[in-house]
Amino acid sequence: MEMSREDQARQFAETAARQSYGKLVALLAARTGDIARAEDALSLAFAAALAEWPKSGPPATPDAWLLAVARRKLIDETRSRQVRNLASDHLRLLAQEMEDAMEDVPDADIPDRRLALMFACAHPAIEARIRAPLILQTILGFDAAAIASAFLISPATMGQRLVRAKTKIATAKIPFRLPDTPELADRLDAVLEAIYSAFALGWADASGGDARLGNMAGEGIWLGELVAALMPTEPEALGLLALMLHAQARRPARRNESGDYVPLAAQDPALWDVTLIDRAEALLYRAGAMGRPGRYQLEAAVQSVHAARRISGETDWQAIEHLYDALWIVTASPVVALNRAVAQTQTRSVTQALAALDDLAHDPRMAAYQPYWAARADLCARSGDIAAADAAYQRAIGLESDPAVRRFLQKQQARLLRN
Amino acid sequence: MQYMLMLYFDEAGFQKADKATLERRHGAYNAYTEAAKTAGVLVGGDRLQPSATASTVRLKNGKSAVLDGPYAETKEQFGGYYILDLPDLDAALDWAARCPTADHGTVEVRAIWPM
Numbered sequence: 001m002e003m004s005r006e007d008q009a010r011q012f013a014e015t016a017a018r019q020s021y022g023k024l025v026a027l028l029a030a031r032t033g034d035i036a037r038a039e040d041a042l043s044l045a046f047a048a049a050l051a052e053w054p055k056s057g058p059p060a061t062p063d064a065w066l067l068a069v070a071r072r073k074l075i076d077e078t079r080s081r082q083v084r085n086l087a088s089d090h091l092r093l094l095a096q097e098m099e100d101a102m103e104d105v106p107d108a109d110i111p112d113r114r115l116a117l118m119f120a121c122a123h124p125a126i127e128a129r130i131r132a133p134l135i136l137q138t139i140l141g142f143d144a145a146a147i148a149s150a151f152l153i154s155p156a157t158m159g160q161r162l163v164r165a166k167t168k169i170a171t172a173k174i175p176f177r178l179p180d181t182p183e184l185a186d187r188l189d190a191v192l193e194a195i196y197s198a199f200a201l202g203w204a205d206a207s208g209g210d211a212r213l214g215n216m217a218g219e220g221i222w223l224g225e226l227v228a229a230l231m232p233t234e235p236e237a238l239g240l241l242a243l244m245l246h247a248q249a250r251r252p253a254r255r256n257e258s259g260d261y262v263p264l265a266a267q268d269p270a271l272w273d274v275t276l277i278d279r280a281e282a283l284l285y286r287a288g289a290m291g292r293p294g295r296y297q298l299e300a301a302v303q304s305v306h307a308a309r310r311i312s313g314e315t316d317w318q319a320i321e322h323l324y325d326a327l328w329i330v331t332a333s334p335v336v337a338l339n340r341a342v343a344q345t346q347t348r349s350v351t352q353a354l355a356a357l358d359d360l361a362h363d364p365r366m367a368a369y370q371p372y373w374a375a376r377a378d379l380c381a382r383s384g385d386i387a388a389a390d391a392a393y394q395r396a397i398g399l400e401s402d403p404a405v406r407r408f409l410q411k412q413q414a415r416l417l418r419n
Numbered sequence: 420m421q422y423m424l425m426l427y428f429d430e431a432g433f434q435k436a437d438k439a440t441l442e443r444r445h446g447a448y449n450a451y452t453e454a455a456k457t458a459g460v461l462v463g464g465d466r467l468q469p470s471a472t473a474s475t476v477r478l479k480n481g482k483s484a485v486l487d488g489p490y491a492e493t494k495e496q497f498g499g500y501y502i503l504d505l506p507d508l509d510a511a512l513d514w515a516a517r518c519p520t521a522d523h524g525t526v527e528v529r530a531i532w533p534m
Contacts, residue, residue: 124512125508172529173420173530174509179509
């Protein structure tokens with residue numbers, strides 16, 4: 001069936017929205033720092049596009065069309081505020097700036113200020129847990145309800161937090177720019193962390209049962225592509241993208257036909273997406289050549305060693321242990337220590353790996369961390385301590401939220417008692 | 420954009436400090452004020468008398484009710500402020516980090532409402 005003109009216009013507007021949303025918000029908010037008003041103006045422009053484009057046909061440069069309309073809306077809105085507040089010099093000045101801003105960008109050549117916007121959203125003065133949601137909203141145009149469901153927060157609370165963050169950016173005047181070199185590493189890290197947390201959220205939902213979450217992994221990669229493209233000389237930006245692509249490449253292998261969880265070691269490498277792996281490897285190589293290693297490059301390198309099993313048929317656990325040693329130096333994270341202990345099961349002995357887990361047992365973060373208890377259960381079983389393994393499986397099962405993983409752990413536990 | 424740097428620190432600790440420490444601190448505040456002046460960002464600033472000398476006023480049934488003491492009893496007390504004129508929050512946070520209070524107390528940074 002042929003698409004109606006309205007549908008075509010709608011689809012065209014939706015594509016423009018995805019590709020241009022953040023770009024246009026960044027431009028519209030650049031002068032005033034007021035993201036909320038920029039978004040309001042932009043949503044009016046999208047509404048105008050949906051009304052206009054089916055009649056007139058889509059414009060040659062949709063970005064420029066949307067930008068022009070949104071700017072007009074911003075100016076109108078500022079003027080009507082002025083009428084309400086005649087005394088405000090500030091607002092008059094703002095309207096003037098707005099009109100100036102209209103002049104200084106030639107229509108066809110819209111600069112990309114999304115990176116500056118991302119740095120504002122991931123500013124250290126913005127609460128850490130709201131940074132990823134804020135980036136998803138301002139760059140990709142997600143609504144608060146969709147973000148709230150992904151982050152398991154009520155829509156009202158998420159809405160309030162997003163509004164609060166945007167108000168702070170505008171009133172405290174958090175700058176829209178790339179930080180100076182001494183701060184760049186830390187600030188970039190916050191941007192990358194926000195992107196990674198969006199990706200991880202989607203990644204955790206392996207079955208793709210929640211359409212919004214499955215999408216979130218894709219959006220995380222999209223943001224990672226954007227940052228890597230805009231900062232091609234930052235090895236950690238490339239490293240993060242490589243890491244996400246490696247993980248995404250294994251997505252088809254993480255569940256079998258009956259929807260059961262398949263652990264990495266049991267996955268069939270033939271199911272991995274070679275195109276994604278090749279891209280990840282190329283990115284990691286480029287990053288490595290810059291001689292500035294970091295957390296994401298190291299984590300991507302671990303994934304790269306796992307991916308090599310596709311060709312060699314085996315996993316180089318020694319290399320993985322070394323990489324986790326390096327990661328431990330960079331992050332001192334208990335999760336890294338846990339993964340290193342698991343690698344030591346292969347490179348050293350079950351006893352040594354268990355001793356490493358014992359050292360971790362004091363960390364309060366491990367108490368509710370499912371992978372810790374699953375690893376512990378596996379190691380206890382291998383060392384013949386069935387009672388301890390059973391108790392650890394019980395704990396892991398109680399902490400797991402994914403039904404497929406829970407079923408897997410329950411099978412492991414049942415097998416334990418049979419033998 | 421003007422920012423107010425609000426300085427909170429433990430007054431008791433200040434009173435207990437020995438002479439050498441106090442002199443070092445005063446020197447540090449003088450140098451900081453001087454630096455802000457030279458950089459052309461200083462709008463104003465003052466040190467306040469101890470919070471024990473504060474009075475609090477509220478209107479109750481149209482009558483002013485005066486209480487002895489500061490608005491809130493806290494571990495660190497509001498003891499002074501600077502007002503600086505700076506391009507953005509990053510610059511304000513840089514100046515806040517340089518302020519000697521950041522070393523022995525807490526600096527709260529707030530943009531001033533433009534009139």
